[in-house]
Every structure is written in structure tokens, then in C-alpha cells.
Amino acid sequence: MVHLKVNGNAQTFDGDPEMPLLWYVRDILGLTGTKFGCGMALCGACTVLQNGKAVRSCTKQMRTVEGLEITTIEAISSHGAHPVQKAWAEVNVPQCGYCQPGQIMQAVSLLSSKPHPTDDDIDSGMAGNICRCGTYQRIRAAIKMAAKETV
Amino acid sequence: MCRGIPSSRKVLCVAEFPVLAKAARSGATPSGALSSIDATAFHPSLFVGIHSDGAVYIVAHRSEMGNGVRTSLPRILADELDADWSRVQVIQADGDAAYGSQDTDGSHSVREFFDVLREAGATARLMLVRAAAQQWNIPESQCVADPMHVVSDKNSSRKFGYGELAALAAKQPVPKKEELQLKTPQQWRYIGKPAPGYDVTEVCSGKPLFGMDVRVDGMLYAAIAHPPVLGGKVKSVDDSAALKVIGVKKTIAIDPFKPPHAFQPLGGVAVIADNTFAAFKGRKQLKVEWDNGRNASYNSAEYRKELQRTARQPGKAVHTIGDPDAEFAKGGKIVEAEYFAPHLAHASMEPPVAVADFRSDAQGEKVIVWSPTQNPQGVQEEVAKALGLKKENVTCHVTFLGGGFGRKSKPDYAVEAALLSKKTGKPVKVIWSREDDIKFDYYHSVAAMYLKAAVDDSGKPKAWLQRSVFPPIGSTFKENEVYGGDGEMSMGWNVVPFDVPNFRSENGQAAAHVRIGWLRSVANIYHAFAVQSFANELAYAAKRDPYDYLMTLIGSARTIDVGSQAPPGVGEKYPYDTARLRRVAEIAAEKADWGKKKSGKGSGMGIAVHRSFFTYVATVVEVEVDDQNAIRIPRVYTAVDAGIVANPEMVRQQFEGAAVFGTSIARTGEITATNGAIDQSNFYDYQVARMNDAPRQVDIHIVESVAPPAGVGEPGVPPFVPALCNAVFAATGKRVRELPLTRNGFS
Numbered sequence: 001m002v003h004l005k006v007n008g009n010a011q012t013f014d015g016d017p018e019m020p021l022l023w024y025v026r027d028i029l030g031l032t033g034t035k036f037g038c039g040m041a042l043c044g045a046c047t048v049l050q051n052g053k054a055v056r057s058c059t060k061q062m063r064t065v066e067g068l069e070i071t072t073i074e075a076i077s078s079h080g081a082h083p084v085q086k087a088w089a090e091v092n093v094p095q096c097g098y099c100q101p102g103q104i105m106q107a108v109s110l111l112s113s114k115p116h117p118t119d120d121d122i123d124s125g126m127a128g129n130i131c132r133c134g135t136y137q138r139i140r141a142a143i144k145m146a147a148k149e150t151v
Numbered sequence: 152m153c154r155g156i157p158s159s160r161k162v163l164c165v166a167e168f169p170v171l172a173k174a175a176r177s178g179a180t181p182s183g184a185l186s187s188i189d190a191t192a193f194h195p196s197l198f199v200g201i202h203s204d205g206a207v208y209i210v211a212h213r214s215e216m217g218n219g220v221r222t223s224l225p226r227i228l229a230d231e232l233d234a235d236w237s238r239v240q241v242i243q244a245d246g247d248a249a250y251g252s253q254d255t256d257g258s259h260s261v262r263e264f265f266d267v268l269r270e271a272g273a274t275a276r277l278m279l280v281r282a283a284a285q286q287w288n289i290p291e292s293q294c295v296a297d298p299m300h301v302v303s304d305k306n307s308s309r310k311f312g313y314g315e316l317a318a319l320a321a322k323q324p325v326p327k328k329e330e331l332q333l334k335t336p337q338q339w340r341y342i343g344k345p346a347p348g349y350d351v352t353e354v355c356s357g358k359p360l361f362g363m364d365v366r367v368d369g370m371l372y373a374a375i376a377h378p379p380v381l382g383g384k385v386k387s388v389d390d391s392a393a394l395k396v397i398g399v400k401k402t403i404a405i406d407p408f409k410p411p412h413a414f415q416p417l418g419g420v421a422v423i424a425d426n427t428f429a430a431f432k433g434r435k436q437l438k439v440e441w442d443n444g445r446n447a448s449y450n451s452a453e454y455r456k457e458l459q460r461t462a463r464q465p466g467k468a469v470h471t472i473g474d475p476d477a478e479f480a481k482g483g484k485i486v487e488a489e490y491f492a493p494h495l496a497h498a499s500m501e502p503p504v505a506v507a508d509f510r511s512d513a514q515g516e517k518v519i520v521w522s523p524t525q526n527p528q529g530v531q532e533e534v535a536k537a538l539g540l541k542k543e544n545v546t547c548h549v550t551f552l553g554g555g556f557g558r559k560s561k562p563d564y565a566v567e568a569a570l571l572s573k574k575t576g577k578p579v580k581v582i583w584s585r586e587d588d589i590k591f592d593y594y595h596s597v598a599a600m601y602l603k604a605a606v607d608d609s610g611k612p613k614a615w616l617q618r619s620v621f622p623p624i625g626s627t628f629k630e631n632e633v634y635g636g637d638g639e640m641s642m643g644w645n646v647v648p649f650d651v652p653n654f655r656s657e658n659g660q661a662a663a664h665v666r667i668g669w670l671r672s673v674a675n676i677y678h679a680f681a682v683q684s685f686a687n688e689l690a691y692a693a694k695r696d697p698y699d700y701l702m703t704l705i706g707s708a709r710t711i712d713v714g715s716q717a718p719p720g721v722g723e724k725y726p727y728d729t730a731r732l733r734r735v736a737e738i739a740a741e742k743a744d745w746g747k748k749k750s751g752k753g754s755g756m757g758i759a760v761h762r763s764f765f766t767y768v769a770t771v772v773e774v775e776v777d778d779q780n781a782i783r784i785p786r787v788y789t790a791v792d793a794g795i796v797a798n799p800e801m802v803r804q805q806f807e808g809a810a811v812f813g814t815s816i817a818r819t820g821e822i823t824a825t826n827g828a829i830d831q832s833n834f835y836d837y838q839v840a841r842m843n844d845a846p847r848q849v850d851i852h853i854v855e856s857v858a859p860p861a862g863v864g865e866p867g868v869p870p871f872v873p874a875l876c877n878a879v880f881a882a883t884g885k886r887v888r889e890l891p892l893t894r895n896g897f898s
């Protein structure tokens with residue numbers, strides 16, 4: 001039996017310990033904001049926060065989550081009020097939107113460790129998050145906007 | 152086993168969601184938001200309903216995959232209706248032939264429905280005005296829909312809100328088209344003005360919008376082991392290990408297709424489980440022996456040589472001007488070049504996925520499908536065919552698509568879900584892994600091209616021959632089709648916008664050994680790569696500046712006679728006007744400060760122009776190449792003439808995105824096969840552009856135009872690839888004739 005917290009709520013799990021956190025969150029808890037894109041931690045769509053830092057939930061097996069506090073996109077704010085979400089809306093970042101929860105979670109994590117990221121910080125911080133619609137320059141602009149907001 | 156239709160089957164998913172989307176943006180969830188315009192007090196057409204509370208519901212009948220149709224199309228209608236956009240709710244349509252085409256590819260959403268939606272908005276407004284006029288007993292001309300969302304009496308301060316008028320308007324006869332008063336462009340509030348995406352807040356909050364997010368009570372999950380080679384079949388299966396996996400329920404065989412494959416499932420073995428991970432894990436434990444069939448001898452390296460050999464031989468002549476052979480026979484200076492572009496995979500962020508719920512009761516059999524599909528009517532047709540049902544007994548709910556690019560026009564994955572739901576008696580979600588998506592795509596075709604020009608003393612071509620060889624999309628619909636269709640040949644091949652008196656386009660045969668489909672801008676990709684690279688080579692051969700030379704090559708402002716290349720009606724509406732092509736080239740070159748910076752020693756600019764889907768695009772790419780041959784793209788300048796633009800903000804997004812999509816194609820895009828099976832699997836060996844290697848900044852200039860709306864989703868892609876390769880040449884002196892760049896030592 002594994003015990004963890006997801007978005008502040010205590011949860012337990014005694015299914016397949018090999019199940020990735022991604023599928024637990026999506027299929028068992030029904031929190032579908034965190035997305036599946038590759039299953040190999042190559043695309044970033046599955047990004048959640050573990051104790052505030054970005055992790056790829058598709059390769060994190062449930063056997064390793066004992067005692068962890070996980071935050072998903074659903075809990076970043078209600079109705080898009082987080083500075084990063086507000087910047088995303090202001091810059092009109094999303095096209096199809098599928099990668100954006102992962103992009104936002106990664107950006108939140110980046111800004112928590114680098115509140116005023118340079119272009120190089122953004123490049124290396126966000127290089128793990130793929131967007132096939134090509135919204136990168138807007139993501140960059142939104143991160144810079146959110147960085148100013150949270151001074 | 153028959154199952155009665157449950158009265159309270161709970162759908163924990165997107166079907167109800169889009170109605171709430173707008174409300175969330177304004178911070179309040181409206182109680183009583185409707186999910187169908189049929190429930191509104193006044194719904195004079197399929198596209199709009201106005202309720203007595205003043206809410207305006209507009210139906211988005213085209214698929215949303217980032218192309219912005221849930222914003223741009225409703226705004227067209229809202230403008231002519233004079234509705235307050237902040238009080239509009241967008242409802243996603245199911246598949247229904249009554250809407251007309253819902254086939255969301257080919258960049259035709261706005262251009263096909265611009266007039267239809269304007270008329271629908273104007274119709275509703277006129278009926279509201281007449282209802283008010285009747286109430287007040289005044290002439291119609293004394294009523295105006297101003298400010299928005301009300302009808303006012305010009306001669307007094309009386310007004311009725313649209314909500315108050317709804318029930319009365321519903322009693323008005325629907326006016327004829329001739330009675331409508333459409334706005335002039337000067338009167339437009341929304342059309343032509345930038346607006347952000349309607350669903351931004353929901354997307355950024357992780358709401359369950361996508362096909363992947365659909366969850367239905369009692370739903371099972373399926374992962375399918377497909378035959379690795381096209382046309383392959385199961386020889387034997389040992390599912391004993393798979394059945395031992397926690398959560399796996401059973402395995403089910405899916406029949407292989409009967410050629411031609413079209414949209415039929417590939418066949419294989421499905422593992423059915425109670426969650427996604429168990430289905431994937433169970434599939435890994437399947438032991439399947441495959442009979443790979445005749446395509447098992449297909450190897451990309453050999454096939455490439457075959458295509459290139461064919462491209463060197465005379466092919467089938469398709470479009471001819473003058474007599475190029477006579478000109479070539481004169482001798483003189485000849486320039487020739489061969490180009491090659493490999494297969495590509497769509498790789499949208501959301502892999503193919505669909506949920507189907509097959510039900511059988513006293514009324515008969517029916518299927519409900521939830522699919523991220525570009526083609527909901529196609530889903531209805533294919534599911535009906537596969538299950539022996541009537542099309543009207545298949546409902547297709549359209550979810551958001553996590554990218555499409557053409558892959559999700561093909562309903563094969565929805566058919567898989569329907570077949571499995573029928574076999575299990577439960578709703579089934581079929582999920583394709585990334586490996587499935589890369590290995591079982593309908594690939595963008597591989598092409599070998601040969602070009603030859605006879606040039607005069609100034610380096611300008613007097614004769615131009617170009618020959619294209621590629622396994623055609625037609626092979627998906629007709630066995631052994633080896634020639635390109637009219638569609639592919641008309642995409643930048645049969646007509647070039649150049650002042651050349653003698654020209655011939657040719658097509659050589661090529662058989663398909665994988666499924667071929669259409670991918671964002673289709674044959675324009677390889678054709679523009681060849682034509683615009685060759686034009687660049689001719690410029691350097693003539694010792695001329697590439698931009699100046701390109702303008703000489705295009706020649707004077709004129710309408711190009713495309714002969715029989717354009718369908719009747721379309722050709723008249725969208726003539727090929729070189730003035731518009733010259734204009735976008737001038738703008739892009741000017742914005743890029745063309746010629747002001749020195750080229751060479753690792754810095755360079757490249758230009759390319761292309762018209763596709765009736766839109767004129769010029770792209771200038773600036774590159775920096777270091778001494779390890781690593782390419783950076785600091786800046787891209789794109790000029791676009793797409794005629795009347797419904798929402799310039801969406802257009803900007805499409806062209807910014809096209810530059811990134813084009814970067815992926817040019818730099819790393821390559822799908823190959825060994826013994827018939829696709830070599831690539833995931834993003835480590837099918838690489839796509841990331842933040843750090845995408846163009847740093849893409850500037851878009853949209854030309855103001857009153858020409859009819861043209862396509863915007865695809866046209867940005869074709870010119871990008873040659874512009875980048877031309878820039879690489881300017882920077883390094885290395886000419887890339889075979890994509891991708893990584894095959895040429897670049898990274």
C-alpha cells in the first residue's frame with residue numbers, strides 16, 4: 001500500500017507498483033490535465049510537481065511515490081489565476097493546447113528556481129517540453145512576463 | 152448479449168465541457184448553460200441559437216486542433232449577428248452531413264464557410280430586427296442592432312435585448328438570401344481583428360478537453376499489437392503471459408484489412424484491460440508470430456535508389472508550356488539537380504485515441520464514438536461500414552485534438568474502438584502509444600525529384616523540366632496506384648510562378664510499401680523544397696543575388712494561366728497572381744534587411760516563395776552555423792497574403808508554428824524502414840524541434856487584402872524548408888539536396 005498526497009488530498013494505492021504516476025493520476029484519480037505524449041520522459045507532457053519541482057510522471061513508478069506531495073495542473077489555481085497561467089492567456093500561447101499543462105508546470109518549476117531566467121535558462125529549462133504546434137516563442141515571452149509579475 | 156440503454160450513463164468527459172468554456176473565462180459558470188442549440192428559444196439555422204436569457208450559442212462544426220476554428224469561425228457569425236462576443240458560447244458539433252463539409256484539412260475552414268457563416272449571422276440579426284419592429288409597430292429601417300446584442304429604435308430610447316426577442320424572432324419567417332444586409336468590411340467588429348483563443352483558460356487549467364481525456368462509466372482500455380509490416384497478418388498468438396498482468400481482462404483478434412487499406416484498421420491483437428498502463432504492459436507480454444507479407448522486402452536505402460533512378464528517366468508528362476525539348480536540344484548552358492525528401496510522420500502530441508460505446512437494444516444497434524478527429528463524418532461512415540450499421544446509427548462526438556496535421560483525418564483508430572466495443576459489450580478506449588503513432592502512421596510520402604534548366608547568357612531559364620517521383624496517396628485508396636494524383640501534382644509542381652517560355656512537369660512511377668497519407672501542406676513540402684532550392688542554385692550559377700534573381704524569375708505582374716490545373720469555379724475565384732507573390736517577397740526581404748549583412752563564414756540568409764491553398768507566402772530565414780555545423784535560427788521573416796483574414800491572431804499563430812514545424816522537417820525529419828518495418832519509435836529517434844533549436848523569433852507580416860479568404864493552416868510550411876536550406880548554403884557554401892540536414896552533417 002502506497003500513501004501519497006495529490007493536490008493536497010491524501011491518497012492510497014495498492015495496485016500494480018510498476019504503474020507510472022501518470023496513469024495513476026489520469027486513470028485512477030481521473031485527473032486528466034496531465035498528459036501522455038511519449039511514455040519515456042522525452043516530451044514533458046506528463047510534467048507534475050513533486051514537492052514543488054518538475055518531474056516526468058510517465059517514468060515515475062508508483063512504488064517510488066511513498067510520502068510524496070504531488071501537484072498537478074488542476075491545482076495550480078482555479079480558473080487560470082496563477083501568474084504563469086495569466087501570462088499564458090495574455091500572450092495567447094496555446095494552439096492545440098495538449099502540451100501546455102506540461103509546459104506550464106515546467107515553467108512554474110523553472111521560475112521557482114530561477115525567478116528571472118535568461119534566454120539560456122529558458123532554453124535549457126524548457127528544452128524537455130515538446131510543442132508540435134510550435135508555440136515556443138510565445139512560451140518564452142509568457143515566462144518572461146510571469147517572471148516580471150512575481151517580483 | 153443485449154444491454155439496455157442506461158438512463159444515467161455518466162460521461163465524465165468533454166462532451167459537456169465546451170459549453171462551459173467561455174463562462175470559465177469570465178469567471179462565472181452560468182447555471183443552465185445549454186449543450187445544444189435545439190434547446191434555445193431561437194435557432195434559425197444549424198449554426199446559431201439565442202436563448203431567452205440572452206446567451207448566444209454558436210456551433211463550431213470544424214475540428215479544433217490549434218487551427219483556431221472554435222474562435223475564428225464563430226466570430227464571423229457573431230460579427231454579422233452583432234452579438235457581444237463575451238456573451239457567446241461555442242458548442243462543438245457532432246458529425247452530421249447537414250453542416251456540409253466537416254473535413255478539417257486542406258486549409259479550407261474559413262474560405263469555405265466565410266459566406267455561409269456571415270449569412271447565418273445576418274439572417275438571425277434580421278429576424279431579431281423584424282421581431283422588434285413588429286413589437287413596436289415601426290418600420291424595419293428604424294431598428295438597428297446597435298449597441299451589440301440589442302435591437303434599438305433609432306427614434307427613441309426603446310431597446311430589446313436579444314434574449315427578450317428570441318421567442319418572437321423564432322416566429323419570423325426565415326428571410327431569403329437576397330433580403331440579407333451583410334456588413335461592409337469597414338463595419339466589421341470582429342472579422343479582420345485579432346482575438347485570442349476562446350478556450351485558452353480551459354486549456355491552461357488542464358480541463359478534460361481531448362480525446363485522450365474521455366472517460367465513460369464502465370470503460371475498458373485497449374492497446375493493439377499491429378502487424379509491423381503493411382499487409383502483415385497474425386500467424387500465431389500466445390497471450391498467456393499477457394493475461395497474467397494485473398488489470399488485463401482478455402485479448403481480442405482484429406481482422407487484417409482487405410486491400411486497398413483506405414481507413415480500415417491494420418488488424419492485429421488487442422489487449423483489453425481496466426487501465427491504460429495494464430493494456431500497454433499486457434501488450435508487451437504478448438508473443439505474436441507475424442506473417443509479414445510481400446512488403447517485408449521493403450528497405451528504404453534500396454527504395455531511395457530506385458526512386459532516384461526513376462527520376463533520371465523520362466516520366467509521364469503532365470503539364471507542358473511551349474517546347475522544352477527543342478530548347479534543350481539547342482545545347483548551351485544547362486543546370487540540373489536532383490533532390491530527395493524522406494517519409495515523415497505526423498507525431499502530434501496526442502497520439503491516436505478513440506472511445507466507442509456499442510449498444511444493442513430493441514431499437515437496433517448503434518455506436519457512440521468520442522474521437523479527436525478531423526473527419527467526424529468519415530468516422531461515422533467507416534464505423535458504420537465496419538460494423539454493418541447505417542451511418543445515422545453512428546454518433547461521432549468531436550473532442551479537441553492534441554494536434555492533427557492530417558493524421559486524424561483517417562478514422563482507422565476510431566473503427567478499432569468500435570470493433571472492440573462490440574466484441575466486449577462495453578465502452579472501449581483504444582490508445583495508441585507514441586511507438587504506435589510513429590510506426591503505424593499514414594506517412595507523408597518520400598520523393599525523388601529531378602530538375603533541369605537551359606539558361607540564357609544572363610542565367611535566366613529558357614526551358615525548365617521537372618520530374619517528381621513518389622508513392623502516391625492514391626495507393627491508400629487503390630491497390631498498386633503508382634502515379635501521383637491531380638492533387639499532389641498540382642501542389643507546386645505542374646505550375647511554377649516563373650517567367651519561363653518552355654516548361655514541362657513530369658511524374659514517374661513509384662509503388663507504396665507503407666500507408667501513405669497527407670501531412671500538413673502535403674506534396675507542397677517536397678515540391679517547394681526542390682523548386683525553391685533549384686531557383687536558388689540558378690541564382691548562384693548566374694552570379695546574382697538570390698532575391699533579385701527570384702524576382703527576375705517570377706517576372707512581371709500577371710495572371711499565370713494554370714490551364715486545367717484548377718477546378719472550375721475555383722480558378723476564377725483564386726487566380727494565380729504574380730503581383731501578390733512579388734509583394735510578399737518584397738515585404739519579407741525588406742523586413743529582413745536583405746543584403747545588408749554579409750553572408751558566409753557561418754552567417755547567412757535564405758529566401759523562398761510559395762503559393763499553396765491559394766495563399767502567397769515569402770519566407771526569409773536567417774541562420775548561424777558554427778564550426779561543428781550546428782545550426783541556429785535566430786530569426787525568420789514571413790510575409791503572408793491570404794486574402795481577407797478572419798482572425799489575424801490565429802493566422803500569426805499558424806505561421807509561427809509553421810516555421811517550427813518546418814524546422815523539424817528540414818533538420819531531423821526522417822522515417823525509414825528495414826524489412827518492411829518502420830525503424831523509428833519515439834522522440835529519441837524521430838526528433839522534432841524543441842525550444843532550444845526552434846527559430847528564436849518568427850516575425851509575421853500579414854498583407855491587408857480584400858481578395859477572398861484563402862488557406863492559412865498549411866501554407867507557411869512549404870517555403871520554410873528551402874528558405875532554411877538556402878540560408879545554410881549562403882552561410883556555409885554547402886548545398887543540401889537531400890533532407891534532412893542531419894544527413895548532411897548538420898545538427
